[in-house]
Amino acid sequence: MAERAFQDDYPDELSHCYGCGRLNEHGLQLKSYWEGDETVARFTPRPYHVAIPGYVYGGLIASLIDCHGTGTASAAASREAGREMGTAPPLRFVTASLHVDYLRPTPLGVPLEIRGRVKELKGRKVVVTATVSAGGEVCARGEVVAVQMPDHLAPGPHQGAHQ
Amino acid sequence: MAERAFQDDYPDELSHCYGCGRLNEHGLQLKSYWEGDETVARFTPRPYHVAIPGYVYGGLIASLIDCHGTGTASAAASREAGREMGTAPPLRFVTASLHVDYLRPTPLGVPLEIRGRVKELKGRKVVVTATVSAGGEVCARGEVVAVQMPDHLAPGPHQGAHQ
Numbered sequence: 001m002a003e004r005a006f007q008d009d010y011p012d013e014l015s016h017c018y019g020c021g022r023l024n025e026h027g028l029q030l031k032s033y034w035e036g037d038e039t040v041a042r043f044t045p046r047p048y049h050v051a052i053p054g055y056v057y058g059g060l061i062a063s064l065i066d067c068h069g070t071g072t073a074s075a076a077a078s079r080e081a082g083r084e085m086g087t088a089p090p091l092r093f094v095t096a097s098l099h100v101d102y103l104r105p106t107p108l109g110v111p112l113e114i115r116g117r118v119k120e121l122k123g124r125k126v127v128v129t130a131t132v133s134a135g136g137e138v139c140a141r142g143e144v145v146a147v148q149m150p151d152h153l154a155p156g157p158h159q160g161a162h163q
Numbered sequence: 164m165a166e167r168a169f170q171d172d173y174p175d176e177l178s179h180c181y182g183c184g185r186l187n188e189h190g191l192q193l194k195s196y197w198e199g200d201e202t203v204a205r206f207t208p209r210p211y212h213v214a215i216p217g218y219v220y221g222g223l224i225a226s227l228i229d230c231h232g233t234g235t236a237s238a239a240a241s242r243e244a245g246r247e248m249g250t251a252p253p254l255r256f257v258t259a260s261l262h263v264d265y266l267r268p269t270p271l272g273v274p275l276e277i278r279g280r281v282k283e284l285k286g287r288k289v290v291v292t293a294t295v296s297a298g299g300e301v302c303a304r305g306e307v308v309a310v311q312m313p314d315h316l317a318p319g320p321h322q323g324a325h326q
Contacts, residue, residue, distance in 0.1 A: 016213050018220040026211035048189035050179050051257070052316055057181040058258045059229045063222025094214070095221045099262045105316060153215055153268060 005031035006039075006071040009086030019067035030064060032071040032116070039072040039116040045108055056106040061140050064114050065130045066098050069144025072116040073126035077148070080121055093126060093146035094153070106132065106139040124148035168194035169202075169234040172249030182230035193227060195234040195279070202235040202279040208271055219269040224303050227277050228293045229261050232307025235279040236289035240311065243284055256289060256309035257316070269295065269302040287311035 007020045007030065018027040032041040043064055051057045073093040078085050106112065113133045120127040125147050132140040170183045170193065181190040195204040206227055214220045236256040241248050269275065276296045283290040288310050295303040 014215060016216060018212050018214070019222050021213075024211055024213065026209075046189075048187055049181050050184075050187065051181070052177060052255075052312070053179060055316075057226075058261065059182050059222065059226025062225040062229065062261055062263075063220075066222045066225065094268075095265050097262070097264045098221065098225055099260070100225075101260045102258050105257075149215070153218075 003033055004085075005033055006075045006085055007031055009084075010074075010092065011086075011088075011090050014090060014092050017067065019063045020071060028060075028063065028067070030067045030071070030114075032068050032075070032114075034075065037117070039068065039075065041068045041071075041114040042111050043114065044111045047108070050108055052105075054105075054108055056108050056112070058100070058102055061102070061106060061112075061132050062098060062100045062142070064112065064132060065100055065140070065142035066095055066144060068114045068116050068130055069098070069128040069142070070095055070146045072118065072128045072130075073144070073146035076118045076121055076126055076128075092149045094149050096125075096145040096147045098142065098144055100140055100142040102140050104137070104139050107134050110134050112139075119143070166196055167248075168196055169238045169248055170194055172247075173237075173255065174249075174251075174253050177253060177255050180230065182226045183234060191226065191230070193230045193234070193277075195231050195238070195277075197238065200280070202231065202238065204231045204234075204277040204279075205274050206277065207274045210271070213271055215268075217268075217271055219271050219275070221263070221265055224265070224269060224275075224295050225261060225263050225305070227275065227295060228263055228303070228305035229258055229307060231277045231279050231293055232261070232291040232305070233258055233309045235281065235291045235293075236307070236309035239281045239284055239289055239291075255312045257312050259288075259308040259310045261305065261307055263303055263305040265303050267300070267302050270297050273297050275302075282306070
């Protein structure tokens with residue numbers, strides 16, 4: 001049986017995200033997993049995710065770091081609380097800030113590996129650092145400050161049904 | 164005659180960018196313009212550019228800031244050099260770093276206004292600050308450090324023809 005991704009256990013009403021929602025058929029559907037104390041996701045950009053010819057669009061790289069960061073925050077908070085992902089109420093995070101340093105052009109046409117690490121976990125805030133690599137070479141580094149979703153933003157089944 | 168956007172004057176071989184390339188039919192095709200000393204772009208996210216129900220995906224906001232930032236850098240460098248956009252050789256910029264602070268959830272379904280301002284212009288580097296607003300309210304602030312594209316990355320007509 002294939003390992004479940006963090007995003008596979010997001011509740012349906014929080015699974016429409018363009019970057020990582022399994023129910024967004026237009027989106028990237030990023031999938032993130034534990035690998036020891038790190039988290040990892042793999043994504044192969046589509047041919048049209050181009051910046052300049054031959055290289056990956058920076059906004060896509062930012063998007064991958066964003067969703068892998070909030071996914072890592074959710075998984076880390078669950079682990080810290082001794083809970084399984086997917087148990088209620090959902091521990092879902094939104095992005096307070098995102099920083100990306102583009103170290104070198106990221107080649108288009110190969111799988112990218114996004115690796116995350118929890119830098120800080122305190123109360124409702126989780127800081128995640130991430131790298132994006134192609135062919136084993138780090139092309140971008142990022143940091144996501146994720147905060148637990150405020151209750152008024154977490155949709156109930158009724159709101160979710162409007163999607 | 165409608166005003167020309169910065170991106171309308173990018174050379175063809177540098178107009179494939181997913182965020183702002185006029186030749187990328189899958190992309191966002193962002194258009195940026197001068198408005199006094201500020202630059203402005205307007206973009207209405209598509210219904211699937213969702214984060215949580217009712218709100219815009221943060222990775223899209225980062226993408227808009229990224230492309231508006233490099234476009235502003237290009238326009239500012241041209242203005243500084245006393246050149247028209249579109250004159251050769253192209254003054255095109257790539258992103259060295261991108262930072263976004265998400266101040267409040269950005270409502271989905273309304274036009275967004277991205278405003279840029281040159282914070283620093285020095286040699287091959289331009290720092291641009293930006294805001295993203297919905298209905299007159301600033302929802303996100305960002306900063307792009309843009310550097311003039313290294314010559315080895317600027318494709319000639321031959322490489323461009325492979326796109």
